[in-house]
Amino acid sequence: MASYVVMEPPGRAGNGEAILVRDGFSWLAFFFSPLWLLWHRLWVEALLAFIVLGLLSALSETAGLGLAGSLLTLLVSLFVGLEGQGLKIAALRRRGWRESGVVEAQGLADGEIRYAATLEAQPEPQAPALVPDAARARPIHTGMALGLSHNPGRV
Template identity: 65%
Template sequence: MAIYVVMEPPGRSETADVTFVRDGFAWLGFLAAPLWLAWHRLWVEAALAFVVMAILSMLGEKLGLAWAGSLLSLLVSLYIGLEGQALRIAALRRRGWHERGVVAADRLYDAETRDALEAEAMAEEQATMQRIVPDAALARPPQTGIALGLTHTPGKP
């Protein structure tokens, strides 16, 4: 069962606007790292991955170790595959999105359904909750007059 992180945009609490980010290995991020990053609008990360992979390949060719450059580029792709979803979540947080919760489901559709049902149940629970603190309007008005107990008398220390 996969874990989905539910991200909510700033200033909105509607369930239609949330984004589900699957926490796990991104196979497309591993196979085509810069393209996958660009697809998810991680422009800086995509450019950085492309430049690093190109530099590593050129360095390997220049030193006569083409296999070493390819292996190092493969490490960059492996990193994107492992941490790509975390990069997506971090980018959404930088844009003002916040994490609303976590849902465990087999597929995205199931995660959306579970999240909608949990949001509905939570709204019903908050609507039927009793007030623990009584309403201030129903409280007795303050009484003025003589008070018993420790009081400060003016003029005495």
């Protein structure tokens, strides 16, 4: 089973409008790192991937690294494959989205169904009481206190 991180948009918590982001390795992000980042609107990350991959390929040609240069570019692709979904979640957080939970499911459609079922099972949030319950109020301490204490009537 795969796990999906549920991201809810800002200001609309609990209304069912959410994005499920699969947590795990992404093969498309591994094979097409900069293009995958551009597709998911991760502009800064895509620019950094283009720059790093370009620098590594130029370094491998000028310094004659050969296999080591290819392995370094493979390492960058492996990083994007492993952390691509995390970068996507971080970008959503920067845009004001918040994590509301994790859903385990066989696929995305199953995850959406499970998320919708959890929304239906939750009770409606109640408005906070305007008058606090006096029974749950703290008793007033009139005895000795250690440290700074409030002494009514004194300035």
